[in-house]
Amino acid sequence: MQTTRRCALLRELGLTPTVQRLAVLEFLEGTSRHPTADIVLAEIQKRHPTISRATVYNTLDALTKAGVILRITIDPAVTRYDADLKPHAHFRCRTCGAVYDIRLERENTLGDVFQGHRIETVRTYAYGVCLQCLRKEGIASA
Amino acid sequence: MQTTRRCALLRELGLTPTVQRLAVLEFLEGTSRHPTADIVLAEIQKRHPTISRATVYNTLDALTKAGVILRITIDPAVTRYDADLKPHAHFRCRTCGAVYDIRLERENTLGDVFQGHRIETVRTYAYGVCLQCLRKEGIASA
DNA sequence: CTAGTTGCAAAGCATTTGCAACTAG
DNA sequence: CTAGTTGCAAATGCTTTGCAACTAG
Numbered sequence: 001m002q003t004t005r006r007c008a009l010l011r012e013l014g015l016t017p018t019v020q021r022l023a024v025l026e027f028l029e030g031t032s033r034h035p036t037a038d039i040v041l042a043e044i045q046k047r048h049p050t051i052s053r054a055t056v057y058n059t060l061d062a063l064t065k066a067g068v069i070l071r072i073t074i075d076p077a078v079t080r081y082d083a084d085l086k087p088h089a090h091f092r093c094r095t096c097g098a099v100y101d102i103r104l105e106r107e108n109t110l111g112d113v114f115q116g117h118r119i120e121t122v123r124t125y126a127y128g129v130c131l132q133c134l135r136k137e138g139i140a141s142a
Numbered sequence: 143m144q145t146t147r148r149c150a151l152l153r154e155l156g157l158t159p160t161v162q163r164l165a166v167l168e169f170l171e172g173t174s175r176h177p178t179a180d181i182v183l184a185e186i187q188k189r190h191p192t193i194s195r196a197t198v199y200n201t202l203d204a205l206t207k208a209g210v211i212l213r214i215t216i217d218p219a220v221t222r223y224d225a226d227l228k229p230h231a232h233f234r235c236r237t238c239g240a241v242y243d244i245r246l247e248r249e250n251t252l253g254d255v256f257q258g259h260r261i262e263t264v265r266t267y268a269y270g271v272c273l274q275c276l277r278k279e280g281i282a283s284a
Numbered sequence: 285c286t287a288g289t290t291g292c293a294a295a296g297c298a299t300t301t302g303c304a305a306c307t308a309g
Numbered sequence: 310c311t312a313g314t315t316g317c318a319a320a321t322g323c324t325t326t327g328c329a330a331c332t333a334g
Contacts, residue, residue, distance in 0.1 A: 016308065016313065037298080052316040057299065073215045073267075077324090078298065089252060091259055102256050108266065110231060114244050116273030117233055124250065125215075125265045131258030158288065158333060179324080194291040199324065219299090220323070 013066040020044070020051050024059045028069055028083035034090070034099040036078045074099060074125040090123075093130035095137075102126060155208040162186070162193050166201045170211055170225035176232070176241040178220045216241060216267040232265075235272035237279075244268060 006025050010017040023044045028035070035043070041056045060081055063069045072080040074092045080099060082090075089102040108124050129137070148167050152159040165186045170177070177185070183198045202223055205211045214222040216234045222241060224232075231244040250264050271279070 018308080018314065020315075050316075054300080054317075055315055058314080071218065073218050076213060076215050076221050079218050089264075091256065091261065093259070094262075100257070100259065102252060108250075110244060110266070110268055114233065114268075115242075116276070117235070117242065118270045118272075118276060119233065119268045120236075120270040121268065122231075123267045123269070124252070125267065126252055126256075126261045126263065127265070128260045128262040130260075134258070134260055160289065160333080162290075192291075196292075196325080197290055200289080 009068065013068065015062055015066065019048065020055050021059050021062075023048055023051070024056065025063065025068065025083070028063075028081060032084065032101060034072055034080040034082050036080055038078075040081065072099070072123075074127075089126060091126040091128065091130070093133055094127055095129050095133040098130055098132075100130065151210065155210065157204055157208065161190060162197050163201050163204075165190055165193070166198065167205065167210065167225070170205075170223055174226065174243060176214055176222040176224050178222055180220075182223065214241070214265075216269075231268060233268040233270065233272070235275055236269055237271050237275035240272055240274075242272065 003022060003026075006022055007017040010021060010025070015021060024040060027040060027043050033039075037053075037056055037060055040060065041051070041053055044051050044056065060069070060071075064071045064081070068083070068085075070082045070085070072082055072090060074080065074090050075097065084101070087104055087107040089104055089108070091100045091102050092098070093100075102124075104124070108122050110119055110122055112119055145164060145168075148164055149159040152163060152167070157163060166182060169182060169185050175181075179195075179198055179202055182202065183193070183195055186193050186198065202211070202213075206213045206223070210225070210227075212224045212227070214224055214232060216222065216232050217239065226243070229246055229249040231246055231250070233242045233244050234240070235242075244266075246266070250266050252261055252264055254261055
């Protein structure tokens with residue numbers, strides 16, 4: 001129950017802490033499944049049936065711009081979101097599409113500047129086949 | 143003039159070397175601008191006015207699956223393509239949207255396996271402001 | 285011939301936008 | 310009050326699909 005803290009956080013960022021925004025933030029902080037906007041919408045609607053798709057997109061955009069959550073473009077078809085700000089990479093299974101975290105030993109850095117371009121953020125995406133799908137493959141081909 | 147070589151390459155991959163496919167491959171090999179499907183279409187249409195959007199998408203998909211080109215998801219809105227297979231990272235300017243290559247000193251690797259997931263590919267994406275946009279900012283605020 | 289490929293138009297979907305009604309402070 | 314936010318529905322734009330005509334071998 002850190003609603004108070006989340007309220008304060010949103011206020012600091014200049015965002016009115018509405019029920020909808022708090023719900024989105026709370027959901028993202030409580031999951032490690034890297035949900036899409038659609039999944040966020042479906043989840044929040046369980047408790048707040050009137051929340052609209054537009055509000056979810058607005059909120060995800062506002063939180064991303066404020067730096068409270070990360071926008072993940074590992075998947076060509078949909079954007080995913082992550083409230084875990086600790087440096088880590090992401091892995092996507094090309095069979096089932098699931099996205100997992102990969103701990104990094106040292107933060108991935110390319111330096112602050114490259115050929116005059118100012119680098120602000122670095123993301124690492126890995127692709128392959130996840131453990132579950134490898135097992136199914138093994139069974140299928142056995 | 144390596145058309146012969148490209149023909150052979152496509153054949154090895156089990157793809158009929160059509161005029162359209164050769165044109166797409168040649169264009170991608172000759173640019174470092176990481177074009178979108180739409181840019182590829184526009185460019186090829188200059189020489190082959192009847193090529194269709196569907197064929198471009200088909201071809202980009204086939205070439206990606208064959209491993210001849212890379213699909214780049216650095217931009218949430220559009221997929222970009224790159225025929226440069228040497229290990230390198232990509233940088234996207236959040237002001238103008240341009241994508242640049244970043245040479246890597248050593249190939250980015252996370253190992254072959256992480257928690258049982260088989261890692262096949264690793265991509266590194268950097269975000270920030272490019273040299274040109276930094277200069278414009280400087281002029282604007284001076 | 286004939287399997288694979290192309291071009292066209294329509295459809296599919298994730299995301300964005302316009303705007304009137306609402307609400308936090 | 311009033312600036313900011315929400316919800317709805319329509320629009321946008323990238324990408325995919327169905328299918329008949331074409332073409333490489």
